[in-house]
Amino acid sequence: MRAIVYDAPETFGVRDVPTPEPAPGEIRFRVELAGVCGTDHHIHDGSFFAAFPLTPGHEPVGIVDAIGAGVDGFRIGQRIVANGVGGCGSCANCRRGRPLLCANLTALGVTGPGGFAEYMIAPSAWCFDADDLAPEVAVLAEPTACAIHGVDRLHVAPGSSALVFGAGPTGLILAQLLAKSGAAHVTVAAPSEHKLKLALALGVDAAVPIGRDGSGYERLTVGSPDGYDIVVDATGAAAVTERALPLVRDGGTLLIYGVTSPDDRVAISPYDVYRREITIIGSFAQISSFPDALNALRNGRVRTEGLITHRFPLERFGDALTAVSSDPTAHKVVIAP
Ligand SMILES: [Zn+2]
Ligand SMILES: [Zn+2]
Structure with missing residues:
Protein backbone atom coordinates (compact mmCIF):
# COMPACT_ATOMS: atom_id res chain seq x y z
CA MET A 1 0.00 0.00 0.00
CA ARG A 2 1.02 3.62 -0.29
CA ALA A 3 1.62 5.63 2.86
CA ILE A 4 3.23 8.84 4.04
CA VAL A 5 6.39 7.80 5.86
CA TYR A 6 8.53 10.14 7.96
CA ASP A 7 12.08 8.85 8.51
CA ALA A 8 12.75 11.78 10.83
CA PRO A 9 11.19 15.18 11.53
CA GLU A 10 10.63 17.20 8.33
CA THR A 11 11.71 14.25 6.12
CA PHE A 12 8.80 12.44 4.53
CA GLY A 13 7.73 10.82 1.29
CA VAL A 14 4.98 8.69 -0.21
CA ARG A 15 6.26 5.11 -0.02
CA ASP A 16 5.11 1.64 -0.97
CA VAL A 17 5.03 -0.30 2.29
CA PRO A 18 3.63 -3.74 3.16
CA THR A 19 -0.12 -3.65 3.80
CA PRO A 20 -0.46 -4.46 7.52
CA GLU A 21 -2.33 -7.59 8.63
CA PRO A 22 -4.64 -7.36 11.65
CA ALA A 23 -3.43 -9.33 14.68
CA PRO A 24 -5.99 -10.95 16.99
CA GLY A 25 -8.25 -8.23 18.40
CA GLU A 26 -7.44 -5.77 15.62
CA ILE A 27 -9.28 -4.34 12.64
CA ARG A 28 -7.86 -3.20 9.33
CA PHE A 29 -9.74 -0.49 7.49
CA ARG A 30 -9.33 1.22 4.14
CA VAL A 31 -8.87 4.88 4.94
CA GLU A 32 -11.46 7.07 3.21
CA LEU A 33 -10.39 10.34 4.78
CA ALA A 34 -7.92 11.41 7.44
CA GLY A 35 -7.96 14.92 8.86
CA VAL A 36 -4.82 17.05 9.00
CA CYS A 37 -4.47 19.37 11.97
CA GLY A 38 -2.03 21.63 13.76
CA THR A 39 -0.71 18.64 15.68
CA ASP A 40 0.56 17.20 12.41
CA HIS A 41 2.70 20.32 12.09
CA HIS A 42 4.19 19.70 15.51
CA ILE A 43 4.82 16.09 14.50
CA HIS A 44 6.41 17.35 11.27
CA ASP A 45 8.72 19.59 13.33
CA GLY A 46 9.48 16.77 15.76
CA SER A 47 8.23 18.88 18.66
CA PHE A 48 5.33 16.64 19.72
CA PHE A 49 5.94 13.22 21.36
CA ALA A 50 6.16 11.55 17.94
CA ALA A 51 8.14 8.33 17.44
CA PHE A 52 9.97 8.02 14.10
CA PRO A 53 9.84 6.43 11.57
CA LEU A 54 6.16 7.32 11.48
CA THR A 55 3.07 7.38 9.32
CA PRO A 56 1.03 10.19 10.91
CA GLY A 57 -2.74 10.76 10.66
CA HIS A 58 -4.71 10.61 13.92
CA GLU A 59 -8.15 11.59 12.55
CA PRO A 60 -9.11 8.66 10.29
CA VAL A 61 -12.41 7.32 8.99
CA GLY A 62 -12.54 4.23 6.82
CA ILE A 63 -14.18 1.00 5.73
CA VAL A 64 -13.46 -2.27 7.55
CA ASP A 65 -11.70 -4.63 5.16
CA ALA A 66 -10.06 -7.27 7.40
CA ILE A 67 -10.92 -8.43 10.90
CA GLY A 68 -8.47 -10.14 13.26
CA ALA A 69 -9.28 -13.26 15.27
CA GLY A 70 -11.52 -12.85 18.26
CA VAL A 71 -13.17 -9.57 17.16
CA ASP A 72 -16.94 -9.34 17.55
CA GLY A 73 -19.35 -6.60 16.57
CA PHE A 74 -17.77 -5.44 13.32
CA ARG A 75 -18.28 -6.52 9.72
CA ILE A 76 -16.49 -6.10 6.41
CA GLY A 77 -17.73 -3.01 4.60
CA GLN A 78 -18.71 -1.13 7.75
CA ARG A 79 -17.63 2.51 8.11
CA ILE A 80 -15.75 3.09 11.33
CA VAL A 81 -13.71 5.73 13.09
CA ALA A 82 -10.74 4.82 15.24
CA ASN A 83 -9.85 6.44 18.53
CA GLY A 84 -6.09 6.14 18.43
CA VAL A 85 -5.36 6.89 22.07
CA GLY A 86 -4.75 4.37 24.82
CA GLY A 87 -2.85 4.10 28.09
CA CYS A 88 -0.36 1.35 28.98
CA GLY A 89 -2.40 0.17 31.95
CA SER A 90 0.59 -0.18 34.24
CA CYS A 91 2.18 3.24 34.82
CA ALA A 92 1.34 5.23 37.95
CA ASN A 93 -1.25 7.42 36.17
CA CYS A 94 -2.97 4.49 34.47
CA ARG A 95 -3.11 2.69 37.80
CA ARG A 96 -4.80 5.67 39.44
CA GLY A 97 -7.46 5.86 36.73
CA ARG A 98 -5.96 8.65 34.62
CA PRO A 99 -4.97 6.80 31.42
CA LEU A 100 -4.95 9.98 29.34
CA LEU A 101 -2.00 11.09 31.46
CA CYS A 102 -0.21 7.78 30.80
CA ALA A 103 3.57 8.00 30.83
CA ASN A 104 3.71 5.62 27.85
CA LEU A 105 0.66 6.85 25.95
CA THR A 106 -0.10 5.15 22.65
CA ALA A 107 -1.45 7.54 20.02
CA LEU A 108 -1.90 6.10 16.54
CA GLY A 109 -0.55 8.63 14.08
CA VAL A 110 1.89 9.93 16.73
CA THR A 111 3.59 6.96 18.40
CA GLY A 112 2.43 4.34 15.86
CA PRO A 113 1.14 4.13 12.29
CA GLY A 114 -1.83 6.37 11.51
CA GLY A 115 -4.20 7.19 8.71
CA PHE A 116 -2.15 8.97 6.06
CA ALA A 117 -2.04 5.64 4.26
CA GLU A 118 -4.32 3.47 2.18
CA TYR A 119 -4.92 1.11 5.11
CA MET A 120 -4.69 1.42 8.86
CA ILE A 121 -4.87 -1.00 11.78
CA ALA A 122 -6.48 -0.30 15.16
CA PRO A 123 -7.51 -2.43 18.14
CA SER A 124 -11.20 -3.24 17.76
CA ALA A 125 -11.80 -1.82 21.26
CA TRP A 126 -10.78 1.57 19.88
CA CYS A 127 -13.05 1.41 16.80
CA PHE A 128 -16.56 2.84 16.62
CA ASP A 129 -19.38 2.37 14.15
CA ALA A 130 -19.89 5.36 11.88
CA ASP A 131 -22.00 3.66 9.21
CA ASP A 132 -24.75 6.25 9.52
CA LEU A 133 -22.41 9.20 9.04
CA ALA A 134 -20.93 10.58 5.83
CA PRO A 135 -17.13 10.29 5.82
CA GLU A 136 -16.93 14.10 5.69
CA VAL A 137 -18.76 14.21 9.04
CA ALA A 138 -17.18 11.15 10.67
CA VAL A 139 -13.69 12.46 9.95
CA LEU A 140 -14.42 15.15 12.54
CA ALA A 141 -15.02 12.58 15.30
CA GLU A 142 -11.53 12.93 16.76
CA PRO A 143 -11.46 16.75 16.93
CA THR A 144 -15.01 16.65 18.32
CA SER A 283 -7.07 19.99 28.24
CA PHE A 284 -4.98 17.46 26.35
CA ALA A 285 -6.53 15.27 23.64
CA GLN A 286 -9.08 12.76 24.98
CA ILE A 287 -9.32 9.05 25.64
CA SER A 288 -12.98 8.17 26.21
CA SER A 289 -15.03 10.83 24.41
CA PHE A 290 -15.63 9.14 21.04
CA PRO A 291 -19.14 7.83 21.83
CA ASP A 292 -20.25 11.31 22.94
CA ALA A 293 -18.56 12.90 19.93
CA LEU A 294 -20.32 10.59 17.49
CA ASN A 295 -23.65 11.36 19.15
CA ALA A 296 -22.98 15.09 18.94
CA LEU A 297 -22.20 14.77 15.23
CA ARG A 298 -25.15 12.46 14.60
CA ASN A 299 -27.66 14.73 16.32
CA GLY A 300 -26.39 18.04 14.99
CA ARG A 301 -25.17 19.36 18.35
CA VAL A 302 -21.95 19.86 16.43
CA ARG A 303 -22.59 21.09 12.91
CA THR A 304 -19.94 20.54 10.28
CA GLU A 305 -21.29 22.20 7.12
CA GLY A 306 -18.51 24.16 5.49
CA LEU A 307 -15.79 22.89 7.83
CA ILE A 308 -13.96 20.78 5.24
CA THR A 309 -12.47 23.14 2.70
CA HIS A 310 -9.48 21.28 1.27
CA ARG A 311 -9.01 17.67 0.17
CA PHE A 312 -5.68 16.30 -1.06
CA PRO A 313 -4.38 12.90 -2.21
CA LEU A 314 -1.43 11.33 -0.33
CA GLU A 315 0.95 12.68 -2.98
CA ARG A 316 0.08 16.23 -1.97
CA PHE A 317 0.55 15.84 1.77
CA GLY A 318 3.08 18.70 1.75
CA ASP A 319 0.46 20.99 0.20
CA ALA A 320 -2.01 19.87 2.87
CA LEU A 321 0.42 20.88 5.63
CA THR A 322 0.96 24.24 3.95
CA ALA A 323 -2.78 24.80 3.66
CA VAL A 324 -3.25 24.11 7.39
CA SER A 325 -0.54 26.55 8.38
CA SER A 326 -0.92 29.38 5.93
CA ASP A 327 -4.08 29.34 3.82
CA PRO A 328 -6.53 31.75 5.47
CA THR A 329 -9.42 30.07 3.62
CA ALA A 330 -8.56 26.59 4.99
CA HIS A 331 -10.69 25.15 7.75
CA LYS A 332 -10.46 21.37 7.90
CA VAL A 333 -7.96 19.93 5.48
CA VAL A 334 -8.29 16.23 4.76
CA ILE A 335 -6.23 13.59 3.00
CA ALA A 336 -8.13 11.16 0.77
CA PRO A 337 -5.62 8.30 0.30
ZN1 LIG B 1 -5.81 16.57 15.36
ZN1 LIG C 1 0.15 4.19 31.49
Missing part, protein backbone atom coordinates in the same frame (compact mmCIF):
# COMPACT_ATOMS: atom_id res chain seq x y z
CA ALA A 145 -14.00 14.08 20.96
CA CYS A 146 -11.08 16.27 22.01
CA ALA A 147 -13.38 19.30 22.24
CA ILE A 148 -15.86 17.34 24.36
CA HIS A 149 -13.05 16.48 26.75
CA GLY A 150 -12.17 20.18 26.91
CA VAL A 151 -15.77 21.11 27.71
CA ASP A 152 -15.86 18.30 30.32
CA ARG A 153 -12.86 19.92 31.99
CA LEU A 154 -14.65 23.30 32.09
CA HIS A 155 -17.87 22.38 33.95
CA VAL A 156 -19.75 25.20 32.19
CA ALA A 157 -22.16 27.00 34.51
CA PRO A 158 -25.55 27.75 32.91
CA GLY A 159 -25.70 31.29 31.56
CA SER A 160 -21.93 31.69 31.29
CA SER A 161 -20.32 33.95 28.76
CA ALA A 162 -17.55 32.35 26.72
CA LEU A 163 -14.80 33.63 24.47
CA VAL A 164 -12.94 31.26 22.16
CA PHE A 165 -9.67 32.33 20.55
CA GLY A 166 -9.20 30.52 17.26
CA ALA A 167 -11.71 29.81 14.52
CA GLY A 168 -10.12 26.68 13.12
CA PRO A 169 -12.21 23.49 13.10
CA THR A 170 -11.38 22.86 16.76
CA GLY A 171 -12.31 26.38 17.85
CA LEU A 172 -15.61 26.23 15.98
CA ILE A 173 -16.46 22.79 17.37
CA LEU A 174 -15.61 23.96 20.89
CA ALA A 175 -17.70 27.10 20.45
CA GLN A 176 -20.72 25.04 19.41
CA LEU A 177 -20.30 22.62 22.31
CA LEU A 178 -20.00 25.49 24.79
CA ALA A 179 -23.25 26.96 23.50
CA LYS A 180 -24.94 23.57 23.83
CA SER A 181 -23.49 23.05 27.30
CA GLY A 182 -25.10 26.06 28.92
CA ALA A 183 -23.11 29.09 27.83
CA ALA A 184 -25.59 31.87 27.12
CA HIS A 185 -23.28 33.85 24.86
CA VAL A 186 -20.32 32.62 22.83
CA THR A 187 -17.82 34.88 21.08
CA VAL A 188 -15.14 33.67 18.69
CA ALA A 189 -12.06 35.82 18.01
CA ALA A 190 -9.63 35.14 15.16
CA PRO A 191 -7.66 36.95 12.44
CA SER A 192 -9.37 35.36 9.43
CA GLU A 193 -12.57 37.07 8.29
CA HIS A 194 -13.29 33.99 6.21
CA LYS A 195 -13.24 31.74 9.28
CA LEU A 196 -15.26 34.20 11.35
CA LYS A 197 -17.95 34.17 8.70
CA LEU A 198 -18.26 30.41 9.10
CA ALA A 199 -18.31 30.80 12.90
CA LEU A 200 -21.43 32.98 12.56
CA ALA A 201 -22.98 30.55 10.08
CA LEU A 202 -22.49 27.76 12.60
CA GLY A 203 -24.34 29.73 15.24
CA VAL A 204 -21.90 31.60 17.48
CA ASP A 205 -23.27 34.84 18.90
CA ALA A 206 -20.39 37.13 17.99
CA ALA A 207 -17.31 36.92 15.77
CA VAL A 208 -14.55 39.44 16.43
CA PRO A 209 -11.57 40.05 14.14
CA ILE A 210 -8.25 40.38 15.97
CA GLY A 211 -4.72 40.65 14.63
CA ARG A 212 -1.82 38.27 15.24
CA ASP A 213 0.05 41.39 16.36
CA GLY A 214 -2.36 41.90 19.24
CA SER A 215 -4.51 44.49 17.50
CA GLY A 216 -8.27 44.55 17.86
CA TYR A 217 -8.41 43.13 21.39
CA GLU A 218 -10.18 46.28 22.59
CA ARG A 219 -13.19 45.09 20.54
CA LEU A 220 -13.47 42.13 22.89
CA THR A 221 -14.26 44.34 25.87
CA VAL A 222 -16.94 46.44 24.18
CA GLY A 223 -19.90 44.17 24.92
CA SER A 224 -18.26 42.47 27.91
CA PRO A 225 -16.42 45.10 29.94
CA ASP A 226 -16.13 42.70 32.91
CA GLY A 227 -14.64 39.93 30.79
CA TYR A 228 -15.85 36.40 30.10
CA ASP A 229 -16.64 33.57 32.52
CA ILE A 230 -14.80 31.19 30.21
CA VAL A 231 -11.92 32.04 27.89
CA VAL A 232 -10.55 29.29 25.68
CA ASP A 233 -7.25 29.60 23.87
CA ALA A 234 -7.59 27.21 20.95
CA THR A 235 -4.82 28.80 18.91
CA GLY A 236 -1.58 27.24 20.10
CA ALA A 237 -0.01 30.73 20.07
CA ALA A 238 1.54 31.60 23.42
CA ALA A 239 1.07 35.33 22.75
CA VAL A 240 -2.68 34.72 22.66
CA THR A 241 -2.60 32.87 26.00
CA GLU A 242 -0.88 35.86 27.54
CA ARG A 243 -3.43 38.32 26.15
CA ALA A 244 -6.32 36.02 27.10
CA LEU A 245 -5.86 36.04 30.88
CA PRO A 246 -6.91 39.69 31.44
CA LEU A 247 -10.12 38.95 29.51
CA VAL A 248 -11.21 36.32 32.06
CA ARG A 249 -13.94 37.69 34.31
CA ASP A 250 -13.29 37.74 38.07
CA GLY A 251 -13.77 34.17 39.28
CA GLY A 252 -13.64 32.83 35.73
CA THR A 253 -11.64 30.17 33.95
CA LEU A 254 -8.97 30.12 31.26
CA LEU A 255 -8.74 26.88 29.30
CA ILE A 256 -5.45 26.25 27.53
CA TYR A 257 -6.49 24.06 24.63
CA GLY A 258 -4.15 24.87 21.72
CA VAL A 259 -0.84 23.05 21.29
CA THR A 260 2.11 25.42 21.75
CA SER A 261 5.76 24.51 21.51
CA PRO A 262 6.98 22.93 24.79
CA ASP A 263 9.53 25.75 25.03
CA ASP A 264 7.00 28.59 24.84
CA ARG A 265 6.56 30.73 27.94
CA VAL A 266 4.03 33.40 28.89
CA ALA A 267 4.16 36.16 31.47
CA ILE A 268 1.19 36.25 33.83
CA SER A 269 0.53 38.13 37.03
CA PRO A 270 0.22 35.65 39.89
CA TYR A 271 -1.33 38.48 41.88
CA ASP A 272 -4.07 38.83 39.25
CA VAL A 273 -4.77 35.08 39.36
CA TYR A 274 -4.84 35.22 43.17
CA ARG A 275 -6.84 38.40 43.65
CA ARG A 276 -9.42 37.64 40.98
CA GLU A 277 -9.61 33.90 41.76
CA ILE A 278 -8.90 32.87 38.20
CA THR A 279 -8.80 29.16 37.37
CA ILE A 280 -6.32 28.09 34.69
CA ILE A 281 -6.82 24.60 33.32
CA GLY A 282 -5.41 22.51 30.52
